[in-house]
Amino acid sequence: MTAVPGPTLSDIARAAEVSTATVSHALNGTGRLGAATRRRVRETATALGYGTRRTAPRTRTLGIAVTTFPTAWNYTEVAYFSRAVTAATSAAHARGYALTTLPADRAADGTWHSLAVDGMLIVDSPRGDPMVHALRARGIPLVFDGAPGDPRPGDRWVDNDHEATTREVLDHLAAAGARRVALQSGHGDEHYARAVTAAYAGWCAEHGADPLVVPFDETDGQGRAFDALLRGPDRADAVYAAYDPGGRQLLAAAARLGLRVPDELRLVCASEDPGYAATLPPVTTVTLDPERAARAAVGLLVDLIEGAAGPAPGPVVVPAGLLVRDSSRAQPAAG
Template identity: 60%
Template sequence: MRRTTIADVARAAEVSTATVSHALNGTGRLAPATRVRVRALASALGYGDRDRPRPVTSRTLALAVTTYGPDPWDFASVAFFAQAIAAATAAAHEHGYALTALPSAPAEELWATLPVAGVLLIDSPADDPVARILRARGLPLAFDGRPAALRPGEVCVDNDHRAMTHQVLDHLADQGATRIALMDGRGADHYTRTCRAAYLEWCARHGVRPRPLPMPPPLVEDRGRTYDAVLSGPDRPEAVYGIYDPCGWRILASAERCGLSVPGDLLVVCASEDPAYARGTPPVSTVTLDPGRSARAAVGALVDLIERPRHRPRPVTVTVPARLRIRATSVRTAQLPASVEPGPGHSH
C-alpha cells in the first residue's frame, strides 16, 4: 500500500493542503474543531508514520447506507434494506468474512479508523463524504446502487431504473391514466435521481404535465396527510407511482380519507419489497429491485477486490433485473396480466 500524503488528508477532511499543514503544525487561524478533526483524520490515515502502512488483515466487511448523509434514520426497518443486509451477511459468511452493518450517520472519525477489509455502500449519494474518506484510506469499495462517480478498482451493482420507471408509467397509461404522479423523496442517490429524470423524460415524450409528490423526510410519519389536498382537488392524479417502500401505504391512507376508491378512482404502484402489499385489500402492484440478489453480487465482487488486489479491474457495473408485479391496484379490468420482467442482467 502507498504512503499517505498530505493531499490524501486534505481530501478526506475536505480542506486545503495548507489547512492540513496549519492544523498539524499548530499554525494559522483555524477553528479549534477544525484543527482537532484534521489531526484525528491524519492520524487515522497514517499520515506522517515512518513505516509504510501495513495491509489490512481483517476478515470483517462493513455495510453502510449513506443516502441521507448526517441525518440518522432507521433504514434497517425498511424491507428493502433489511433484505439487503440479510443477503449481504449470508454472502460474507460464505466467503469466510464477518459483516458489520453500521448505523446511519456515525461520526466521521469512525470511517477513518474502522478496522475492516472492505466496505459495501448502499445508495451512496453524490459527494458522499464516507466514500471520500474510505477512498483516501485505499479500502476496496463496492456499491449497491450506482455512485456519482465509479473509480478504477471499484464495482457497482444496480438496476435499470430508467427502463423500469418507463415500464410502470406505460402500464398506468395503458390502463387509461393521463394524470400520473411520481412520489419520490429528497435523496441525492442515483436511484432517486434516475427515477425522477426518467419520469420527467416520459412526461415530456407524452406531452403531459409532471405531477411530483415529494415525500416528507424519513423521520416524519404523517400517514400520507401531505397528499390529502392534492387527492381531493379537482385536478387530482389518476395514478401514482411511489418509488420508496412506505409510498404505497401513505397514498392508500390518503385516498381513503379523500373518499377515493382504488383502483376505480386512483391507480397505485409502489416500489417495495414488503410482502404485506401482496396481502392488502386490494393487493398492491409493486416493483421489486431484488435487493437480496444485488447485495450478494456486491459482496462477492468486494471479496474479489480484497483478495485479488493486483487484478483490480476497471470500473464495472453489474445490472440486476427489476420486475413489475401487477396486482389489483393498477388494473381497471377483471383480468390481471402476468408479471413483467425485463431481460437478463449484464455487465459492462
C-alpha cells in the first residue's frame, strides 16, 4: 500500500457543496458561518481524511442504493432488490471491486457528501433525487438501474421496456377473457411507476376501456383497497399488480369477497418471488430479470470508472418475461 496525499480544500468544497473560502473559514474558525454549515464542512473534512496521510486501498469499491423513497425502508427484503444486490456483488467481485450496499434513507445526513466509492449504482432514482445531485457534484461516476428521473446527456442506465411488458400483460388478460382490467400502480416518482401507468392508460384508450387504477399500499396485507373495485355488476374481472405484494393482496381480497380465481378474477403480478408458484392458485408473474440488469449495470459502471466506456449508446434494455400460471389462464369452454 502506498501513501497518498490527503484531500485539498477544493476536494472538501466539492463534497460539501460550498466554496473553498467557506471551507477555509469553517476549518479555521473564522468568518460568519452558520453553525450547521460550519459543522457540516468539518464533518465532511473529517470523513475525507483531511489532515492525515492516507493509504491507497488495495480493492476499489462500488456503491449501490435504492433512492426511490425519501424515508428509510429495507429494500433487501423485496425479492427484486435482494436478487439485484446479490448479482451486483458477484459482478463487482469478478471485476476486482468490492460492493457497498447503502441504506435507502435519502435524509441529508452528510453520508452522500463524504461517501468513499469509486462509482455508484443508483436503483429507481426519482426526479429531484438529492443523492444523485450530491454525487454528481463530487464527480463520482454514476450508472442507473431503471431510467433516472433526471437524465443528462451521457448518462448510462439499464432498464426493461415497461410499455411493451405492460401491454403484453394486458393483452394476455384480454385474450383469457377479461373485459374490465384494472391496474395496481405504484405511488413513487420513479420511472417504473410512471411508465407502467402511462402504458396502461394508453392501452385502455385504444380498447375503449375506462382506466381503473388502485394505488399500491404495501401495508394493505388484506387487499382492502380492492374492495370497491371488485364489487358490483361493473366490477373489475382482472388486475395487473405492478408491485411484489400485490398478488397476495389480491388473493386475500378475492377470498374475502368470495371471488374464484381465475373463474371470476384473473390476476398477474410483477414479482421475483418464487413463492407465487406455490400459492392457491399459482399466480402468473412478470419477471424483470434483476440479475441480468444488475450485471449489465455493474459492467457499465466499471467500464466508466476505468475509462473503457465509449459514448453512451442509450439505455441497455433487459427483456422481461411473462410466467403464465393458473391465476390468469382462460377457462375451457363448456362442452
